[in-house]
Amino acid sequence: MTEPTLRVENLHTHFFTRQGVVKAVEDVSFSVAPGKILGLVGESGSGKSVTGYSIMGLVDPPGRRVAGRILLGGDDLCAMTSEQMRSVRGRRIAMIFQDPMMTLNPVLRIDTQMIEAIRAHTSVSRVVARERARDALAQVGISAPEERLLAYPHQFSGGMRQRVAIAIALLNKPELIIADEPTTALDVTIQAQILFEMQTLARDSGTALIWITHDLSVIAGLADEICVMYAGRIVEQGTVDAVLDAPLHPYTHGLIDSVPSRGRRGEPLRQIPGMAPSLLDPAQGCAFRERCSRADSACIDQPALSIPIAGRQLRCFHPMPSAAIA
Amino acid sequence: MPAFVIRRLLQSVLVLGVMSLLVFAGVYAIGNPVDILIDPQAGQADIARAISALGLDRPLVEQYLIFLRQALAGDLGNSFVYNVPAIQLILERMPATLELALAATTLAVLLGIPLGLWAGLAPDSWQGKLIMSGSILGFSLPTFWVGLLLIMLFAVELGWLPASGRGPTTEFLGVQVSFLSWDGMRHLILPAINLALFKLSLIIRLTRAGTREALLQDYVKFARAKGLSNARVVGVHVLKNIMIPVVTVIGLEFGSVIAFAIVTESIFGWPGMGKLIIDSINVLDRPVIVAYLLVIVFLVILINLAVDIVYSLLDPRVRIGEAQA
Amino acid sequence: MSTLPAPLLELRGVSKRFVRALDTAAKLAKLLGASAKEETVRAVDAVDLAVQAGEVVGLVGESGCGKSTLGRLAAGLLAPSVGTRLWRGEEIVLLPATAQRDVRLKIQMIFQDSYASLNPRMRVTDIVGEAPVVHGMIKQREQHEYATQMLAHVGLDASLLERFPHQFSGGQRARVGIARALAVKPEFLVCDEAVAALDVSIQAQVLNLFMQLREKFDLTYLFISHDMGVVQHVSDRVFVMYLGRVIENAPTAEIFARTNHPYTKALLAEVPRLDARKKSFVAIQGEIPSPLDPPHGCHFHPRCPQVMPRCRIDQPVLREIAPLHFSACHLNDAAPS
Amino acid sequence: MRREQTPLQRIAADFGESRLALSGLALLALIVLAALFAPLISPQNPYDLAQLDVLDSRLPPGSRSGAGLTFWLGSDGQGRDILSGIFYGLRISLMVGVASTACAVIVGLSMGLCAAYFGGRTDSLIMRIVDIQLSFPSILIALILLALLGQGVGKTIFALIMVQWAYYARTVRGTALIERGKEYIEAATCLALPPARIVFRHLLPNCLPPLIVIATVQVAAAIALEATLSYLGIGVPITEPSLGLLIKNGFDYMLSGKYWISFFPGIALVLTIVSINLVADRLRDVLNPRLQQ
Amino acid sequence: VAATAAELRIGLGADVTSLDPHFLNVAPNNNAAWQVYDALTHVDANARLIPGLAVSWRAVDSTTWEFKLRKDVKFHDGSAFSAEDVIFSLERPATLSASPGPFTGFVKPIVAKKIIDPWTLQLKTAAPYAMLPYDLNSIFIVSKKAASGASTEDFNSGKAAIGTGPYKLSRFARGDRIELARNDSYWGAQNGKLAPWDKVTLRILPADTARIAALLAGDVDAIENIPTADLTRLKANAKFRLEQKVSWRTLFLHLDQYRDHPPHLSDKSGKPLAKNPFKDVRVRMAMSKAINRRAIVERVMEGNAIEAGNLVSPPVFGHVAALKPETYDPKAAKDLLAEAGYPDGFALTLYAPNNRYVNDEQLAQTVAQMLARVGILTRVETLPASVYFGKARAGEFSFALLGWGSFSGDLALRALLATPNAAKGYGAWNWGHYSNPKADGLLEQGFATLDEKKREALAREAATLALKDVPVILLHHQLASWAMRKEIAYEARTDEYTFARDFRRR
Numbered sequence A: 001m002t003e004p005t006l007r008v009e010n011l012h013t014h015f016f017t018r019q020g021v022v023k024a025v026e027d028v029s030f031s032v033a034p035g036k037i038l039g040l041v042g043e044s045g046s047g048k049s050v051t052g053y054s055i056m057g058l059v060d061p062p063g064r065r066v067a068g069r070i071l072l073g074g075d076d077l078c079a080m081t082s083e084q085m086r087s088v089r090g091r092r093i094a095m096i097f098q099d100p101m102m103t104l105n106p107v108l109r110i111d112t113q114m115i116e117a118i119r120a121h122t123s124v125s126r127v128v129a130r131e132r133a134r135d136a137l138a139q140v141g142i143s144a145p146e147e148r149l150l151a152y153p154h155q156f157s158g159g160m161r162q163r164v165a166i167a168i169a170l171l172n173k174p175e176l177i178i179a180d181e182p183t184t185a186l187d188v189t190i191q192a193q194i195l196f197e198m199q200t201l202a203r204d205s206g207t208a209l210i211w212i213t214h215d216l217s218v219i220a221g222l223a224d225e226i227c228v229m230y231a232g233r234i235v236e237q238g239t240v241d242a243v244l245d246a247p248l249h250p251y252t253h254g255l256i257d258s259v260p261s262r263g264r265r266g267e268p269l270r271q272i273p274g275m276a277p278s279l280l281d282p283a284q285g286c287a288f289r290e291r292c293s294r295a296d297s298a299c300i301d302q303p304a305l306s307i308p309i310a311g312r313q314l315r316c317f318h319p320m321p322s323a324a325i326a
Numbered sequence B: 001m002p003a004f005v006i007r008r009l010l011q012s013v014l015v016l017g018v019m020s021l022l023v024f025a026g027v028y029a030i031g032n033p034v035d036i037l038i039d040p041q042a043g044q045a046d047i048a049r050a051i052s053a054l055g056l057d058r059p060l061v062e063q064y065l066i067f068l069r070q071a072l073a074g075d076l077g078n079s080f081v082y083n084v085p086a087i088q089l090i091l092e093r094m095p096a097t098l099e100l101a102l103a104a105t106t107l108a109v110l111l112g113i114p115l116g117l118w119a120g121l122a123p124d125s126w127q128g129k130l131i132m133s134g135s136i137l138g139f140s141l142p143t144f145w146v147g148l149l150l151i152m153l154f155a156v157e158l159g160w161l162p163a164s165g166r167g168p169t170t171e172f173l174g175v176q177v178s179f180l181s182w183d184g185m186r187h188l189i190l191p192a193i194n195l196a197l198f199k200l201s202l203i204i205r206l207t208r209a210g211t212r213e214a215l216l217q218d219y220v221k222f223a224r225a226k227g228l229s230n231a232r233v234v235g236v237h238v239l240k241n242i243m244i245p246v247v248t249v250i251g252l253e254f255g256s257v258i259a260f261a262i263v264t265e266s267i268f269g270w271p272g273m274g275k276l277i278i279d280s281i282n283v284l285d286r287p288v289i290v291a292y293l294l295v296i297v298f299l300v301i302l303i304n305l306a307v308d309i310v311y312s313l314l315d316p317r318v319r320i321g322e323a324q325a
Numbered sequence C: 001m002s003t004l005p006a007p008l009l010e011l012r013g014v015s016k017r018f019v020r021a022l023d024t025a026a027k028l029a030k031l032l033g034a035s036a037k038e039e040t041v042r043a044v045d046a047v048d049l050a051v052q053a054g055e056v057v058g059l060v061g062e063s064g065c066g067k068s069t070l071g072r073l074a075a076g077l078l079a080p081s082v083g084t085r086l087w088r089g090e091e092i093v094l095l096p097a098t099a100q101r102d103v104r105l106k107i108q109m110i111f112q113d114s115y116a117s118l119n120p121r122m123r124v125t126d127i128v129g130e131a132p133v134v135h136g137m138i139k140q141r142e143q144h145e146y147a148t149q150m151l152a153h154v155g156l157d158a159s160l161l162e163r164f165p166h167q168f169s170g171g172q173r174a175r176v177g178i179a180r181a182l183a184v185k186p187e188f189l190v191c192d193e194a195v196a197a198l199d200v201s202i203q204a205q206v207l208n209l210f211m212q213l214r215e216k217f218d219l220t221y222l223f224i225s226h227d228m229g230v231v232q233h234v235s236d237r238v239f240v241m242y243l244g245r246v247i248e249n250a251p252t253a254e255i256f257a258r259t260n261h262p263y264t265k266a267l268l269a270e271v272p273r274l275d276a277r278k279k280s281f282v283a284i285q286g287e288i289p290s291p292l293d294p295p296h297g298c299h300f301h302p303r304c305p306q307v308m309p310r311c312r313i314d315q316p317v318l319r320e321i322a323p324l325h326f327s328a329c330h331l332n333d334a335a336p337s
Numbered sequence D: 001m002r003r004e005q006t007p008l009q010r011i012a013a014d015f016g017e018s019r020l021a022l023s024g025l026a027l028l029a030l031i032v033l034a035a036l037f038a039p040l041i042s043p044q045n046p047y048d049l050a051q052l053d054v055l056d057s058r059l060p061p062g063s064r065s066g067a068g069l070t071f072w073l074g075s076d077g078q079g080r081d082i083l084s085g086i087f088y089g090l091r092i093s094l095m096v097g098v099a100s101t102a103c104a105v106i107v108g109l110s111m112g113l114c115a116a117y118f119g120g121r122t123d124s125l126i127m128r129i130v131d132i133q134l135s136f137p138s139i140l141i142a143l144i145l146l147a148l149l150g151q152g153v154g155k156t157i158f159a160l161i162m163v164q165w166a167y168y169a170r171t172v173r174g175t176a177l178i179e180r181g182k183e184y185i186e187a188a189t190c191l192a193l194p195p196a197r198i199v200f201r202h203l204l205p206n207c208l209p210p211l212i213v214i215a216t217v218q219v220a221a222a223i224a225l226e227a228t229l230s231y232l233g234i235g236v237p238i239t240e241p242s243l244g245l246l247i248k249n250g251f252d253y254m255l256s257g258k259y260w261i262s263f264f265p266g267i268a269l270v271l272t273i274v275s276i277n278l279v280a281d282r283l284r285d286v287l288n289p290r291l292q293q
Numbered sequence E: 001v002a003a004t005a006a007e008l009r010i011g012l013g014a015d016v017t018s019l020d021p022h023f024l025n026v027a028p029n030n031n032a033a034w035q036v037y038d039a040l041t042h043v044d045a046n047a048r049l050i051p052g053l054a055v056s057w058r059a060v061d062s063t064t065w066e067f068k069l070r071k072d073v074k075f076h077d078g079s080a081f082s083a084e085d086v087i088f089s090l091e092r093p094a095t096l097s098a099s100p101g102p103f104t105g106f107v108k109p110i111v112a113k114k115i116i117d118p119w120t121l122q123l124k125t126a127a128p129y130a131m132l133p134y135d136l137n138s139i140f141i142v143s144k145k146a147a148s149g150a151s152t153e154d155f156n157s158g159k160a161a162i163g164t165g166p167y168k169l170s171r172f173a174r175g176d177r178i179e180l181a182r183n184d185s186y187w188g189a190q191n192g193k194l195a196p197w198d199k200v201t202l203r204i205l206p207a208d209t210a211r212i213a214a215l216l217a218g219d220v221d222a223i224e225n226i227p228t229a230d231l232t233r234l235k236a237n238a239k240f241r242l243e244q245k246v247s248w249r250t251l252f253l254h255l256d257q258y259r260d261h262p263p264h265l266s267d268k269s270g271k272p273l274a275k276n277p278f279k280d281v282r283v284r285m286a287m288s289k290a291i292n293r294r295a296i297v298e299r300v301m302e303g304n305a306i307e308a309g310n311l312v313s314p315p316v317f318g319h320v321a322a323l324k325p326e327t328y329d330p331k332a333a334k335d336l337l338a339e340a341g342y343p344d345g346f347a348l349t350l351y352a353p354n355n356r357y358v359n360d361e362q363l364a365q366t367v368a369q370m371l372a373r374v375g376i377l378t379r380v381e382t383l384p385a386s387v388y389f390g391k392a393r394a395g396e397f398s399f400a401l402l403g404w405g406s407f408s409g410d411l412a413l414r415a416l417l418a419t420p421n422a423a424k425g426y427g428a429w430n431w432g433h434y435s436n437p438k439a440d441g442l443l444e445q446g447f448a449t450l451d452e453k454k455r456e457a458l459a460r461e462a463a464t465l466a467l468k469d470v471p472v473i474l475l476h477h478q479l480a481s482w483a484m485r486k487e488i489a490y491e492a493r494t495d496e497y498t499f500a501r502d503f504r505r506r
């Protein structure tokens, strides 16, 4: 097995708010290998974005990484100075955000925004930087890139803006790209275009990719591995096929079941009762306890990460029987 | 763009129509300058003769129509007391007022934006809080009161700066300005500070609010994610977005800076349009009042036009010509 | 084929145009030779839609294609520029005023953004109970109890009655919105992306609720969504819209089994599915054109993989290509049916 | 999640979190009380000329008058006790500020709501008037109006209403247009609620928060504007001095060392405006919908 | 910065609107004109007539005045002054029709002009007219050559502003300053000595604080019209000198004595009074006795006034030294009121302008205080002059403040207390319509008397007669005041004018 591009170990990120400490990310560990796509799924508020920002070192105050190591090709990002971190961002790791309407600065031209991203890391002339920007636009399938460079973001549709954001992420040929729900706001046909481009990219350039989403179906078609997050922790991890076909955690199981799908038209969907817990002063023990049909007194303790099957990780005292889905 | 200019023009013609009618009716109702200015020893017949010589004995409507006819021919009439074209009087005083207003605005911008940025970037630091508290104070102090205190302190007690007047002027691009000579500059400082204070607070607050808002935006985070230095993020991404409301407000407020110059001018004896209008109101010098309003409306329109153009330069999302909702 | 009863709600040839007119100044400028023009959006263009009592009709399409506008036309929130609305076979605008009001109450709408659709300054009890009291369905003093009852229908506890919308989670807010609609005893619900903003697990709860209520109150739905999966799950019949026009409609099973229109095909192909692993995405190229300036002929032709010269000129009409399966595509003319 | 809290309670709780704002509120309360009970707490009725004696004029703070009254803050050129003058002046200033703002809010609110709800020609007509009004600096309008109308508290209030209403009309229209586009208004329409009910029960309350903020700021602005007008000699009458007029009357004595005649009323004016602005500032934060969620 | 030895900077208290000396007859403009022009007659510091461009004048017959002109007088442009210029100057005011304050009144009595020789001039009036030499003090003599066809702008620019006065106009910056250069060939050089200032700058500083601050800060060397508030402090300041002199302006209150129910007059509960109390001399006397003039002078005017017992101030022609200011006696006032049938007093509104006279608003309030003490409930309403005078003339007030400046007692009486008669031009400012036919007769007699001494006696007699009736309530005569650096001196003038040439170095 090749050396992973990124290895996250026991990451904790907390928000120290006036109401109390929000433990947005708790003891999260995972790794991504070059050219591989890792899917990070979970409900809204489960800590996916904060995980992404933690890796980038972009957690907004009052948030802070409180513990853990983030190793990028052997360098610990947590130990870096802010200047070192700045030179990592955009050059070795790039990030794409959810809302294509908001990620580009509305008052700056596309070329400005692309050229500055190159020149922040390599001292090249404007002309060279501009050429690279144009090539990147062409790479993500934008026609007439030369003219598009002179445009402002508002002159682009959502899908095109997201592609520009991707092009910016590609500019410095990073080792890792973190994509935070980049297609949620887009139509299916446009989403498909972007997924297509990302897939090609990972396959062709060997860039590792972390794909954050709440949509299991997207992961199913795209990722190699999957991490399921719940209330700030990773509750289950494994290859896509393994996890989707035989979920071990009751939450993963419920999630898969609540997706409307071809087979069960008209039938009631199986739903997870209740709603996601607040991360502010969470109750002791397994966070899913309240909504879990399998919970019992054991769940009052926080389950540790176990490896029930090779290549799988799980945080549960009462895993589903593997036959439940198959 | 043409539609936009036409809209503004139509609007200003309306403003002028309404205001001039109001002024005519108002001045008509109060009386006439002859009653105030004529030598007390003069008899009733002399008074009547003077009034009719000025055409002030005619019915209001007739006076207004005469005014309209002359105005359309480009003649706003002679000042009753200066006996020179009213518009000339105003234009003569305008450079002084504009210089004061520009100096004040420049001061407000040069200080306000950095302070506002500072307060916005470090809202919880004591400096940030101090700036904000200071801005509330600046917001609250009435112009005339500050003017008095400034004179008291810097002119009378300390004797550092002159208390009033415009000082020597130098010709610059065809207009008389005072900021080019040291003595002229010294005369300009206090009135400019006085007039700038309110706008300074306004700009600080706008900038701070804009900064705080911009910092929460995804595009700022994205700029950081690109690995840009802090200076570039703040200096380009944040600042350019803040400039949009700031420029708009500066522009829109420029009219009120000119108007508030009335107060500052009367305190500091600054020979600008504001002083003239107060005097003219006191002696019911109608042609000057009307000409002043005309000039103000014209200035405001011009400024609005400029603001809109700058706005569209700063904010590519705005297309000039669209009706603002 | 037996003759069907008059549909519960029928829209006949409705169109909705949004026009931004020129003001005096702009007209003047135009006279002076400036390039000012009126902007017209044909949000909905000659759509026929009939919904039988008890039916669930799904409406899909990409963003901006006019789904919401059509939903609002159906709910009577917008008046059509052209076309008529019929309630149980009767033209609504011709009804007396009180009857019109009754029809309006019979058709209720559930909105996408549950937060924006609840008045932030009203308590749940008022949100739910206001309209029945105003319309004299219940007395003022019965309001609390009535609201309790309505909340119970959507699975919410009476203890929440005194709360304000901001004190709820997304799923709960969606339920309050549904309770508000149910409170005036509607027969027809227009659900405009009612679950789009919710997490999958919550979405499942709400979808199930819709289905339960359908049974319980004998409701008819116009279910608007951009999510093929959801539409497929709940509806009996599916309408597909593209740029203001309905381009295909058929019973659900039929449309998924025998997709006819190239756009629908593309749409279905792109939908990510749990069971499609590691698939290779191949996209329809191009963006959705602007509704301000739609392409001539078939609106889809610039992106259509099977485009023919005639598609650029003629607008295809909706034709029944199989029993109850309608499609608007020139390809159907080429091949003998 | 805090339970069963009304928006008002939430606003109150949020408001209380800023100590500066609370002290502003406390100060404002003191000022308002002083103004309300001026006749009870003032040593002298400064508006009753019979109670004044010119022989007591311009006494420094702490002096005693001929009648044995102590002028804690000194006396002015008419022998008016400055402290009493401030209390009564506050009354006038606050009354002018609040009354003009209140009336302007009512006028502006009705105009703005009409414009937004009816749209079309009504909208254009109202908004054109508003545009005209706003393209003219406020102090100029007030100046000219008062020059034409003459002095007087009522006239000053009228002039200030004329100056302010357009702001409200525009703000209300703006908010109302946004709110009207929101789905809860559509929902209310869908429920066939009568239009009047929609406007007043649904639309109006949601347009209020920005209005409240502007109104608070405008009270302060109106007080300052009134003071400025009085300073220019065209505000309230000389016998019933507002703070601005007190300052003006004492202004001439500033340079001659009798600072108290002008200085103390000035401090009172500044404190009043600062306290209102402190409150308004916090209200702005608390009522800001962006920070509400 | 101290001025260079030869430069004088003076802060003027009012705006000069135009340098055309015949356009607008207002004091600030005239003051400016006096620096550049002369008139046939001048007045001295005590407001008494002295020779100007005319060295002497006499009445040839009852309707003809002859003026002997000064020879060897040169205009600023070097041309010689002659009777032609006088004729031109006398005729010019009538050609300027668009003036709200024309000079035409001063030349109106002249029906014919005759040049006897280049330095002798005869002017004819329709009726005997004693005031002509006084009137001609107001007509500035301009150079016919320079001013023919000149517009106001020509005067402002200096092109037409060619006079015979002590200073030449260098520059007029409207609203800001007037710069003057010494006329080295001035005829009026005293003892052969010209004014010590080569250059004079008149700074226009109407705002009181600005003016005083400019002096304190050394921006100017002298200022006129000192705000009363600063008098004490200036007096105490060793760096400055203060010059004061009683001015020709008297302040008094008009009372409505012609209507039965004057406006704004009622009993204390607001009900109308049965009759007009002002028609009763006892009431007027009571009100006069209620006024503490010393308090006004000391407190309101801070010593910048003297108590008035005459319509004109002491140095002025026709002043009656025997008429003393009414003594303050509130007790007697109350008794008089009771005697007149108003033991509880009544209520009235006192009207006053608020930007016309020194401390006018303060004065009105103080009067109200004092009247209140004797039981007359007095409200005060102040108005800007622009509104005030129109209303006053329309008879809207029954109790109103007026200030009056006059060269002579009979002129003041004619305008203020003569029975109103528009045709004769009598009583134009007699707002209270006081009427005393005997006094009217004496006045008429006086104006037809060309002998100064006799005329003054008649004027004094008329004044004594009228003032006995308390037709107005006299308050005070203002003082005119100047302040300057210690090193300079100025002889204060009753006519309030500031003459640059009269500032001397000490």
Ligand SMILES: Nc1ncnc2c1ncn2[C@@H]1O[C@H](COP(=O)(O)OP(=O)(O)OP(=O)(O)O)[C@@H](O)[C@H]1O
Residues within 6 Å of the ligand: A015, A017, A022, A023, A024, A042, A043, A044, A045, A046, A047, A048, A049, A050, A051, A060, A061, A062, A063, A214, A279
């Ligand atoms: N600035 C902040 N201050 C306090 N809490 C925060 C802050 N940012 C995020 N959180 C908390 O951290 C938790 C995780 O947030 P995160 O944005 O990572 O969720 P997510 O999984 O990305 O959800 P979504 O699908 O909605 O994007 C949430 O409970 C949120 O309330």
Ligand SMILES: Nc1ncnc2c1ncn2[C@@H]1O[C@H](COP(=O)(O)OP(=O)(O)OP(=O)(O)O)[C@@H](O)[C@H]1O
Residues within 6 Å of the ligand: C018, C019, C041, C042, C043, C061, C062, C063, C064, C065, C066, C067, C068, C069, C070, C226, C291
């Ligand atoms: N009030 C309006 N004025 C002008 N144009 C409108 C208006 N409402 C809708 N439109 C336009 O009509 C078209 C259809 O809008 P509609 O909201 O019906 O689309 P949609 O299918 O619901 O899209 P989405 O999936 O984004 O909700 C869009 O182009 C929109 O811009």
Ligand SMILES: [Mg+2]
Residues within 6 Å of the ligand: A048, A049, A050, A180
């Ligand atoms: Mg997220």
Ligand SMILES: [Mg+2]
Residues within 6 Å of the ligand: C067, C068, C069, C192, C193
């Ligand atoms: Mg929609």
